[in-house]
Amino acid sequence: MEFQLGSSGIEGTRWSPPQAGFVKINFDGTVFGNSNSSSVGAVIQYHNGVVMASCAEKLNQAYKAEEIEVLATLKALQFAFDLGFQNAILEGDSLGLIKALKVEDHNLSPLGLLVEDVKLATNNFVSLLYYHIKRNGNSVAHNLAKHATRIPDFQVWMEDVPSHVVSFLHSDVVHLP
Template sequence: MYAEFQASQFAPEAQFRPSCHHKCCWKAPHPELVKINSDGAIFPNLNKAGIGVVIRDNKGLILASCSKKLPKAYSGEEIEALAAALALSFASDIGFSRAFLEGDLWTVYRALMGDDYSMASFGLLIKDAKFEAQKF
């Protein structure tokens, strides 16, 4: 598993810029739930993208995490929808059944919560994420 983690890391020349310029605070989920935070990053100069997932309990203790390197630079909506689907699949695979998912792109969140997404460029990715959400 460590080798897979090492292989998923980006080249040192990749530059990271914070997407959030305001103060962000983590908020605890209900004690019976775990909180799944997912995020995607795009590296257009490298034609790559990445996804990260962190699962925490209500005290903020990290219970599990994963990351994935993708060989294509997706759109913001696509990478966030992919991140949501991966996060839900990962959480289900390792045994969590009650969870709260949090991401940072409002259009993806609205699509996950509603039914009006099928014509969006990321509609099939939302469908995948909703399929994974049925496991909770």
């Protein structure tokens, strides 16, 4: 397993394509305290920006921000694995989580145990790189997570994203050659 911690895109603010032979998995989690719920979103893209799949899930509990980011990571990895991807770049906007995934120490706190679950899920991949990206570079995954409030539980889009997320997708790939 190959691990790399870095910043993606132009100073970490813009989506950048994965290297050949890899897919990029962007993920995000959102907490809606007013409705006592949380949600996760993920999108898997090829190097040319083409969406292979995206998903959103509504969770009927308001998790802490750090917890929902870890749960979003787990959902994204399981989603990619279920679709058969083995070489991936995992990219999210939680720098603390990306750093925690790289550390080999075991943390037995509740959050640390969730991170350990993510580390176990990474064993399903041949090669997995971790990147941090700032929120505005992670807009597709962020908007997928926000969209989850409109669905009953879990929804998948194959080779697509919900219509209101298309503009965020286009703004990410417009600069690609």
